[in-house]
Amino acid sequence: MHAQPQSWQNIALSLVPYELAGNSTPWVLATRKAAFKRFESHGFPTRREEEWKYTDVSLISKRGTLAPDNIPPEASSEAKLLAWTLPSEGMHLMVFVNGHFDSGLSNIDDLPAGVQISSLADMLDEGAELPKDLFKQQHEHTVFSALNNAFVTDGAVLNITPNTVVNKPIYILLIASGHGTAIYPRMIIMAGAGARATIIEHYMGTLDAHNFTNATTQINLGDGATIEHCKLTQEGPAAAHIAGIHVQQAEGSHFTSKSFVFGGRLVRNDITVSLNEPNCTCTLDGLYLLNDKQHVDHHTRIDHIAASCTSREYYRGVLDGESRGVFNGKVIVHHGANNTDANQTNHNLLLSRQAEIDTKPQLEIFADDVKCTHGATVGQLSDESLFYLRSRGLDEVVARSMLIYGFANDIIRGVNVPYLRTRLEHLLLDRLPQGEMVKELL
Amino acid sequence: MTTTKQLDELINREYQHGFYTQLEADTIPLGLNESTVRLISAKKNEPAFMLEWRLKAYQHWLTLSEPTWPNLHYPPIDYQHAYYYSAPKSEKTGPRDLSEIDPELLRTYEKLGIPLREQQVLAGVAVDAVFDSVSVATTFKQKLSTLGIIFCPFSEAVQKHPELVQQYLGSVVPYTDNFFASLNAAVFSDGSFCYIPPGVRCPMELSTYFRINAKNTGQFERTLIIADKDSYVSYLEGCTAPMRDENQLHAAVVELIALEGARIKYATVQNWYPGDKDGKGGIYNFVTKRGDCRGDRSHISWTQVETGSAITWKYPSVILRGNGSVGEFYSVALTNHHQQADTGTKMIHIGQDTKSTVLSKGISAGYGQNTYRGLIKVLSGAENARNYTQCDSLLLGSKCGAHTFPYIEVKNPSAKVEHEASTSRIGEDQLFYCTQRGIPPEDAVSMIVSGFCKAVFQELPMEFAVEAQKLLGVSLEGGTG
Numbered sequence: 018m019h020a021q022p023q024s025w026q027n028i029a030l031s032l033v034p035y036e037l038a039g040n041s042t043p044w045v046l047a048t049r050k051a052a053f054k055r056f057e058s059h060g061f062p063t064r065r066e067e068e069w070k071y072t073d074v075s076l077i078s079k080r081g082t083l084a085p086d087n088i089p090p091e092a093s094s095e096a097k098l099l100a101w102t103l104p105s106e107g108m109h110l111m112v113f114v115n116g117h118f119d120s121g122l123s124n125i126d127d128l129p130a131g132v133q134i135s136s137l138a139d140m141l142d143e144g145a146e147l148p149k150d151l152f153k154q155q156h157e158h159t160v161f162s163a164l165n166n167a168f169v170t171d172g173a174v175l176n177i178t179p180n181t182v183v184n185k186p187i188y189i190l191l192i193a194s195g196h197g198t199a200i201y202p203r204m205i206i207m208a209g210a211g212a213r214a215t216i217i218e219h220y221m222g223t224l225d226a227h228n229f230t231n232a233t234t235q236i237n238l239g240d241g242a243t244i245e246h247c248k249l250t251q252e253g254p255a256a257a258h259i260a261g262i263h264v265q266q267a268e269g270s271h272f273t274s275k276s277f278v279f280g281g282r283l284v285r286n287d288i289t290v291s292l293n294e295p296n297c298t299c300t301l302d303g304l305y306l307l308n309d310k311q312h313v314d315h316h317t318r319i320d321h322i323a324a325s326c327t328s329r330e331y332y333r334g335v336l337d338g339e340s341r342g343v344f345n346g347k348v349i350v351h352h353g354a355n356n357t358d359a360n361q362t363n364h365n366l367l368l369s370r371q372a373e374i375d376t377k378p379q380l381e382i383f384a385d386d387v388k389c390t391h392g393a394t395v396g397q398l399s400d401e402s403l404f405y406l407r408s409r410g411l412d413e414v415v416a417r418s419m420l421i422y423g424f425a426n427d428i429i430r431g432v433n434v435p436y437l438r439t440r441l442e443h444l445l446l447d448r449l450p451q452g453e454m455v456k457e458l459l
Numbered sequence: 460m461t462t463t464k465q466l467d468e469l470i471n472r473e474y475q476h477g478f479y480t481q482l483e484a485d486t487i488p489l490g491l492n493e494s495t496v497r498l499i500s501a502k503k504n505e506p507a508f509m510l511e512w513r514l515k516a517y518q519h520w521l522t523l524s525e526p527t528w529p530n531l532h533y534p535p536i537d538y539q540h541a542y543y544y545s546a547p548k549s550e551k552t553g554p555r556d557l558s559e560i561d562p563e564l565l566r567t568y569e570k571l572g573i574p575l576r577e578q579q580v581l582a583g584v585a586v587d588a589v590f591d592s593v594s595v596a597t598t599f600k601q602k603l604s605t606l607g608i609i610f611c612p613f614s615e616a617v618q619k620h621p622e623l624v625q626q627y628l629g630s631v632v633p634y635t636d637n638f639f640a641s642l643n644a645a646v647f648s649d650g651s652f653c654y655i656p657p658g659v660r661c662p663m664e665l666s667t668y669f670r671i672n673a674k675n676t677g678q679f680e681r682t683l684i685i686a687d688k689d690s691y692v693s694y695l696e697g698c699t700a701p702m703r704d705e706n707q708l709h710a711a712v713v714e715l716i717a718l719e720g721a722r723i724k725y726a727t728v729q730n731w732y733p734g735d736k737d738g739k740g741g742i743y744n745f746v747t748k749r750g751d752c753r754g755d756r757s758h759i760s761w762t763q764v765e766t767g768s769a770i771t772w773k774y775p776s777v778i779l780r781g782n783g784s785v786g787e788f789y790s791v792a793l794t795n796h797h798q799q800a801d802t803g804t805k806m807i808h809i810g811q812d813t814k815s816t817v818l819s820k821g822i823s824a825g826y827g828q829n830t831y832r833g834l835i836k837v838l839s840g841a842e843n844a845r846n847y848t849q850c851d852s853l854l855l856g857s858k859c860g861a862h863t864f865p866y867i868e869v870k871n872p873s874a875k876v877e878h879e880a881s882t883s884r885i886g887e888d889q890l891f892y893c894t895q896r897g898i899p900p901e902d903a904v905s906m907i908v909s910g911f912c913k914a915v916f917q918e919l920p921m922e923f924a925v926e927a928q929k930l931l932g933v934s935l936e937g938g939t940g
Contacts, residue, residue, distance in 0.1 A: 067528070355857075367872040370839065378878065380863040385854040385884045395837075395869040395876040 037085070038170060039141025048153050052166035059160045068159070071343040071375045072314045076283050077229055077257050085170045085199045089117035095223050096192040097122065104436055108188040108217075109134065115193060115228070116170040116200035131181030132214075137172035137203055151205045151235050154263075159287050161259045165201050165233040172203035175216070179209035179239065186215040186434045193221070193228040193256060200230040206246075210239035210267075216246050217437060220260075222253030222280065232260040238270035240294075245273040247437060251444075252281035254309065261287040268294035268323075275432060276303040278313050279444050285314040292319065292326040292354075303332040304428040306448055307340035307372070314343035321354040321384075330361040333428050335421055336372040344376040348389060355386035363393045366424055411458075418449040419458065490539040493517060496645050499544050503614050503648075506621050516634035516644030523638045529801040530830040530862055533743065533770050536708060543646045543679070602663075607656040610665055613681055616652035623654055627685055631714040631751045631778070639710040639745040639772075643679045647712070650680035655690035655721070664920050666695040682713040686721035688754065693724040693920060709768075710745045719754030719781065724762070726919050728927050731767035738797025738826070741769025748775035752784035752810075760787035761804065762918045764927040769798060774832065776805035779813035779841075786815040789915040791927070794827025794859070803833035803864075808844040808874070819850035820912050823859035830862040837874040844874040852882040853911055 039045035061078040062069040077083075092100075092114045100112045100122040111134065112122035118136040125134050141152075156162040173189055193200055206216060222228060230252065238244055252258045258281045264272055278284050290299045305313045319328045334342045348359045365374045378391040398420045406416035425445055432438040446452035487498055496517045500510040525536070603610050609620060617624050634644035655661055686692050709731070715723050725748075734741025744767075750759035761775040777786030788804040806815035821829040829852065837844045852861035863880050885907050893903035909916075916924050 352857075365869075367869060367874070370872055372872065373868070373870045375869075376867045377865060378863075378880070379865070380852075380880060380882055381860070382852070382854065382862065382882050383860045385857045385859065387854070387882060387884070389882040391863070391878075391880050393865070393867055393876075393878040395867060395874060397872055397875075 037168065038138035039144070042141065042144045044149065045141055045152075049167045052155060052163045053168075055155070056160055056163040056167060059163075062160060068316065068345075071341075072283075072285055072312065074257075074259075074283070074285075077259070080197070080199070080229060082197070083164070083168070083199050083229070085168050085201050086115055086117075089119070090115050090195070092119050092122060092192070093194045093223070096194055099192060099221055100190060103188065103190065107436060108186050109183075111173050111187070111189045113171060113189070113191045113202055115195065115198050116191070116202050116230075118171050118173075129181065129183060131178040131212075132183055133174075133176040134187070135174045137174050137205065138170065140174055151207070151237070152203070154235065156233070156261050156263050156287070156289065159259075159261055161231055161285075162233050162261050162263075165203060165231050165261075168199070168201040168231070169203040169233075170201050172205065175204070175206045175214075177206075177208045177212040177214055177242075180211040181209065182212070183214040186217055186437075188217045188219065190219045190221060191230075191232075192223075193226045193230060193252065194223040196225070196227050198226070198228045200228055200232075202230070202232045204232070204234040206234070206236040206244070208236070208238050208242040208244050208270075211241045212239065213243045214245075215434060216244065217434065218246070218248045220248075220250050220252055220258060222251065222256045224253055225255075226253040227255045228253070228257075230256065230258045230260070232258075234260070234262045236262070236264045236272070238264070238266045238272055240267045241269045242267070243271045245275075245433060247275045247432060247434065248277065248286070249437070249441070250276070250278040250281055250284055250286070252284065254280065254282060256281050257283040259285045261289070264288075264290040264299070266290065266292050266294070266297040266299065269296045271297070272299045274299075274301045275428070276301075276315065277429075277441060278303075278305040278307075278315075279448070281311065281313070283312045285316070287316045287318075289318040290320065290328070292321050292323055292328065295323045295325045297323070297326045299326075299328045301328075301330045301332075302428050302431060304425055305332075305334045305336075305342055306425060306445065307334070307336050307342055308338040308448070309340060310338070311340040312343075313340070314345075316345045316347075318347040318349065319359065321348070321350040321357045321359065324354050325356040326354070327358045328360070331428065332363045333425060334363070334365040334374065335368065335425055336365065336374055337368040339369070339371040341373045342375070344374075344393075345379065346377075346391070347379045347381065348391070350380075350382045350384050350387050350389065352383040354384045357384065357387040357389065359387070359389040361391040364424075365393075365395045366421065367395055367397055368421075415451050415454045415458070418451050418455045421449055422446070422452075422455050422459075487542065487544045489542055491541070491543055491646065495543050499646055499648060502544065503617065505614075505617055508621070508625055509617060512629065512634065513645050516641050517646075519635050520638070520641035520645055523641060525638050529772055529832075530828065530864075531770055531772060531799050531801050533799075536743065538642075538708075541708060544648050603661075606659050606662070608659060608661055609652065609654040611652055613647075613650040613652045613683065616683075620652075620654070623685065624652070624683070627683060627714070627716055629714075631716060631749050632712050632747050636747060640712050640747040643681060643710045643712045643747070647679040647681040650682045650711070651684075652682075653684040653692065653694065655686045655692045657688040657690060659687075659690045661690070661692040664693050664695050666697070678707075678709050678711070680711045682711070683716075684714070684723060684725070685716045686718065686723050686757075688718050689720040691722045694726070695920060696725070696727045697730075708743050708745070711747070713746070713748040713775075715750035715759055717750065717752050717754065717757035717759050717784075720756045721754065722758040723750065724760050724920075725750070725775075726762040728764045728919075729767050729771075732769075733767050733796065733798045734769040736796045736825075738769070741798070742767065743770045744768040744773065745770075746773040748773065750775070750777045750786070752777060752779050752781050752786060752813075754784075755781040755810070756783045757781050758785040758787075760785075760789070760918065762789040762915065763791070763802075764915070764919070765790070765792040765800060765802060768800075771798075771800040771802055773802045774804055776807070777815065778807045778809065779815065779844075780809045781813075782810040783812045784810055785813070787918075788815075788817045788819070789918040790819045791822070791912045791915045792820070792829055792831075793822045794824070794829045796825045796827065798825075799828045799830075801830040801832055803831045803850075805834040806836070806846060808835075808837040808841040808846070811840070811842040812844075813841055814845045815847075817846070817848040817850070818914055819848075820915055821850070821852040821861055822855065822908065822911070823852065823861050824855040826858050828860045828862070830864065831880075832864040832866075834866040834868070835876055835878070836866075837869045837871050837876065839870040841871050842873050844871060844876075846874075846876045848876075848878040850880045851911070852880075853908070854882065854884045
C-alpha cells in the first residue's frame with residue numbers, strides 16, 4: 018500500500034519468527050506473523066488518515082530499526098536508582114527495563130490471596146493458555162497495536178479473582194535507557210467480578226534515551242469490578258511513545274483512567290472503552306503539560322453499547338514553547354443504548370505564540386433517550402485573575418505560575434494514590450517558573 | 460400511544476410543494492465532456508475569459524474524485540447521465556414584462572407564493588427568479604440601479620459587467636476548491652450577481668428563488684455578491700422543488716465578498732424535495748458557500764434553515780481576513796425519513812480581533828441522520844481572535860442519529876475559543892411541565908422545538924422567519940419521540 022523504507026522491513030521480518038518470547042509455541046508465532054502482516058499491508062499511518070490528521074509519525078518510520086532487543090539488558094545504575102527511590106513497602110512493584118521484566122528490582126512477593134502477577138514472557142515461554150485470547154486481540158483502530166502484537170517482548174499479566182480487593186496499588190515502572198531501543202510492553206489485566214485494584218503504569222525515560230515505545234494495555238472488568246488505572250508518561254525528550262489502552266466493561270463495573278503526560282518528543286495515547294453491559298460507569302481524565310517541541314496526542318473513544326451507562330471525560334492541557342497538543346474524544350452511543358449519560362470536556366491553556374492545539378470532541382449518537390454534552394475551550398490566563406493576584410503583591414511570574422498550577426492541579430488532585438499525587442504535584446511545580454515560590458505560598 | 464400516532468402522521472405527510480410544470484425546455488444532449496462546457500458557454504454568449512475559466516475547471520475536475528469523508532450514504536452518481544443545461548423556451552422570445560411570460564410559469568410561481576406581480580412593491584422584495592437554469596424575470600432593477608446597485612442574473616452580469624465578474628469570480632471559491640465546486644465552475648448555467656457600491660445601504664431584502672423543474676437537469680447555480688466599502692446588503696435564498704422519483708444533483712456555489720466596513724447577511728430556507736418516506740428520490744444538494752471578509756471591520760453572517768433534500772452537504776464558511784471582521788453562522792437543520800445532512804461551517808481567523816459565532820441546531824426524526832461538522836481555525840497572526848460555538852441536537856425517535864464533528868485548531872495564544880454541544884431528546888420533565896398546565900402534548904412539543912430553534916430564527920429577516928417557523932411547525936408538531 019504505502020511505500021516504506023526497505024531497511025526496517027528486512028530487519029523486522031528476519032526477527033519476528035525466531036528470537037522473541039514464546040516463539041516456540043506455534044500459536045504465539047502464528048499470532049506474531051499474522052500481526053506483522055497486518056502492519057505491513059497497512060504501513061505506517063499517514064496524515065491523510067482521519068485518525069492521524071494532526072500527528073506525523075515519520076519520527077518513527079525513519080528509525081533504523083523497529084525490532085526490539087531480544088536479550089534483557091543489564092539495568093543501568095540510573096534505572097536502579099529510579100526503582101529504589103519508590104516506596105516499595107506501600108505498593109506491589111514491577112520493574113521493566115527496556116521492555117524486559119527485571120525481577121531483581123521488582124517486589125511482588127507479598128501479594129494478597131487471589132491475585133496473580135506474572136511476566137508475560139515467562140507465560141509465553143511456558144506455553145500457558147491463560148492470556149491467549151487477549152494476547153491475540155489487536156485493536157482495529159490503530160495499526161500500532163498490530164506492531165505491538167508482532168514484537169511484544171514482555172509485560173505484566175494480572176489476574177485478580179472475583180471479589181478480591183487489592184489494597185496496595187500495583188505499580189508498574191517501565192524504564193527506557195540507551196540509544197535506539199524499540200520497546201514493546203504488553204499489559205493484560207483481568208479483574209473478576211467485584212474485584213478492586215489500582216494500577217499505575219509509569220513510563221520513565223532517561224535523558225539520553227532515543228527509544229520508541231509501543232505499548233498496549235488491555236483491561237477486562239467483570240461484573241461490578243472497580244479498576245483505577247493511572248498512566249504517567251515521562252519519557253525522555255527525544256523519545257517516541259505510542260500506546261493503546263483498551264478496556265472492556267461488564268455489568269455494573271467502574272473504570273477510571275488517568276493519563277498524565279509530562280515527557281516525550283512524540284506521544285500518542287489511544288484509549289478505548291467499551292461499555293458492553295448496563296449500569297457501567299467510566300471516567301477518563303487526562304493532563305498534558307507540554308513544552309519545547311513536544312507533540313502529544315490523545316485519542317479517546319467510548320462506545321456506549323449497553324443501556325444505562327455513564328461516561329465522564331475531563332482533559333486539560335497546558336501548552337508552552339513550540340509544543341503541539343492534539344485531543345480527539347469520541348463518544349459513540351449505539352442503537353439501543355438508551356438512558357446514556359455522557360459528558361466530555363477538554364480545556365486548553367495556550368501560553369506561547371508557537372504552540373498549537375487541535376481539539377476535536379466528537380459525538381456520534383444513534384439512540385434517542387440520551388443526555389450527551391461536550392465542550393472544548395482554548396484560552397489563556399485571565400487578566401482579572403492575574404490582576405487579583407498581583408494586587409496582592411505577587412509578581413507576574415509567580416502569579417502566572419500559580420494560575421497554571423491551579424488549572425493543572427484540578428486533574429492531579431483526583432489521584433487516589435498519595436505517593437503518585439505528591440509526585441505529580443512536584444513534577445508540575447518543577448515545570449513552572451518560580452515553582453518553589455508557588456509551593457511556599459500554597 | 461399518542462406519541463406513535465403523532466409520529467406516524469409526521470412520517471406520512473406528503474411533500475406539499477410537489478407539482479411539476481409542463482414546459483417546453485431547451486436542453487442540450489445528455490452527459491458531460493469538453494464540448495458540453497463549450498456549448499454552455501456558447502449558448503450564454505460568454506466572453507473568452509469565461510470559457511477559458513470553465514475549461515480549466517473542467518480539466519481540473521477530471522483529476523478529482525468525489526469526497527468520501529462525509530457521514531453520508533448514497534448510491535454513486537453517474538455524472539454522464541444528466542443534462543447540464545436547460546432553459547425554458549420562452550427565453551428566446553425575450554419577455555419584457557409579465558404578460559409575455561408563460562402563464563404556466565406564472566402559475567407555478569403563484570403556487571410557490573413568489574410575489575412577482577404588483578404585490579411585490581408591498582412585499583418590498585426584489586426577485587431574481589431562477590426557473591431551472593435561466594433567470595426569467597428580474598424586478599425592482601430600476602429602483603436599485605438609481606442607487607448604483609447591480610442585481611441581475613449572472614449571465615447578464617457577464618455581458619454587462621465583465622470586469623467585475625473577472626475580478627471577483629472564483630476569488631473566494633476557486634475552481635480548484637473541491638470536486639463539486641470544480642464541477643459547478645465548469646458547467647454552471649446561471650445564478651445571481653449582486654454588487655453594492657461603496658457606502659450604499661441596500662433598501663430592500665434581495666431575494667432569489669431557485670427551483671428545479673425539468674426532469675434530470677442538474678442545477679448548477681453560481682451566486683456572487685460583492686459588498687463594497689461600508690455597504691450593507693441582506694440577501695434571501697429560498698428553494699422548493701417538484702416531487703420527483705429520480706435523485707437530482709444540485710451543486711451550487713455561493714461567493715460573498717465584503718470589503719472594508721461592509722456587511723452581508725445571507726439567509727437560506729431550503730425546502731427541496733427530500734424523497735418519500737422510504738428514502739426514494741429527493742434532491743442531492745452539494746453546495747459550496749463561502750464568504751470572504753476581505754476588508755477591516757467587515758461582517759458576514761450566514762443563516763440557514765435546512766429542511767429539504769435527501770442529501771445535504773453544505774458548509775457555509777467565513778474567511779476572517781480583515782482586522783476586526785466578524786463571521787456568524789446560524790443554522791437549523793432538520794432530517795426526517797431517510798434524509799441525511801452533513802452540514803456545518805468553517806471559520807478561518809486570519810486578521811486581528813476577529814470574532815465568530817456559530818449556533819447550530821440539528822433535529823433528527825424518523826431514520827434521519829444529522830451531522831454537524833465544523834472547523835474553527837485560528838492562525839498565528841490572529842491576535843485576540845474570539846469564537847463561540849454552540850451546537851445542539853434534538854432527537855425525535857429511536858432510529859435517527861445525531862453526530863457532531865467539531866474541529867478546533869488554534870495557533871495563537873491570545874485566542875479564546877469555546878465549543879459547547881449537547882444532544883438530547885425532549886425532556887419528560889419539560890413535557891410534563893407543559894401538559895400539567897393544560898397545554899396539549901402536541902402544542903407542547905411544538906413550543907419546545909420552537910424554543911430550541913428560536914435563537915436561529917431571530918437571525919432571519921421577518922419574511923423568512925415566518926416561513927421557516929411554518930415549515931418547521933408542519934414537519935415537527937407531534938414528534939415527542
